[in-house]
Amino acid sequence: MRVLLWHVHGSWTTAFVQGAHDYVVPVTPDRGPDGRGRARTWDWPTSVVEVPLHRLAENAYDVVVLQRPADLELVRQWLHLEPGKGLRAVYVEHNTPRGDVPATKHLLADRSDIPLVHVTAFNSLFWDSGKAPVTVIEHGIVDPGQQWTGELGRIAVAVNDPVRRGRVTGSDLIAGFSDQAPVDVFGMGLDGLHQQYGCDPRSVVLHDNWPQHRLHSALVRRRVYAHLTRWTSLGLSLIEAMQLGMPVVALGTTEAYEAVPPAAGRVSTRVEDLHAAARELLHDRGAAASAGAAARKAALQRYGLPRFLDEWDRLLKEVAR
Secondary structure, three states: OEEEEOOOOHHHHHHHOOOOOEEEEEEOOOOOOOOEOOOOOOOOOOOEEEEEHHHHHHOOOOEEEEOOHHHHHHHHHHHOOOEOOOEOEEEEEOOOOOOOHHHOEOOOOOOOOOOEEEOOHHHHHHOEOOOOOEEEOOOOEOOOOOOOOOOEEEEEEEOOOHHHHHHHHOHHHHHHHHOOOOEEEEEOOOOOHHHHHOOOOOOEEEEEOOOHHHHHHHHOOEEEEEEOOOOOOOOHHHHHHHHOOOOEEEEOOOOHHHHOOHHHEEEEOOHHHHHHHHHHHHHOHHHHHHHHHHHHHHHHHHHEHHHHHHHHHHHHHHHHO
């Protein structure tokens, strides 16, 4: 099957393109949001090929995987086809709803010709999906392997654009965790975090825009992983940390209670409880190792790649019939 999709979320796409299909990703000269092409910091198979945005119409596709409102217009503009009619389509909703959350209506809510795929049951519950045919396909990731060593008594946080996204990503909570132990923040767009949220550079160290393999090798040396995002579907970085074998402390928001079992660390909406749990794991490496093993087992069972690819394969075949 020939699948067209835009490179929107690197970690999710890395898992998705491990399937048994041919994948086309648009590319533009500047590799901007509408044409990032192949990933440069993830390992993608040769079944993923770049096609210049202006040449998309020269190829035929069995299905297009839409992930942003703009993707519908890009298909119309460059392929001269209507998604769901002239070209079979599915829409993946990666994000939690914004605005008047209990009543937030999805842009596909009035359409029944494009299946709507939510990445968590939480998303499916909170979006008003209207008459769109809805399914939930939870995340899956490429297993990075058991790598945690935890020799450094430090806390790891992975977050992108923490200044721009602010309270959404729990950026205001980082300083409080740095009172428990030094915090290493990994991600992209980290400039200004210290000034915006009063973080001491001596206790909050920023590691900006590292490739995935380097990120993993650094994460696993830290004793504890902290997931501080208030409003996200479910951070793939959390799942990666768990599969790496890291013990976790996580805000009990959105899907976190489903993803993190009690044995893997601590999930709570009480930040002081997460501080206490982090301190315990920092001071007891044996307990941290046990929690990390439980985290890895749970993440492999629920977010393993075979289940993810199998569910996507079934849906794509159904849509393309």
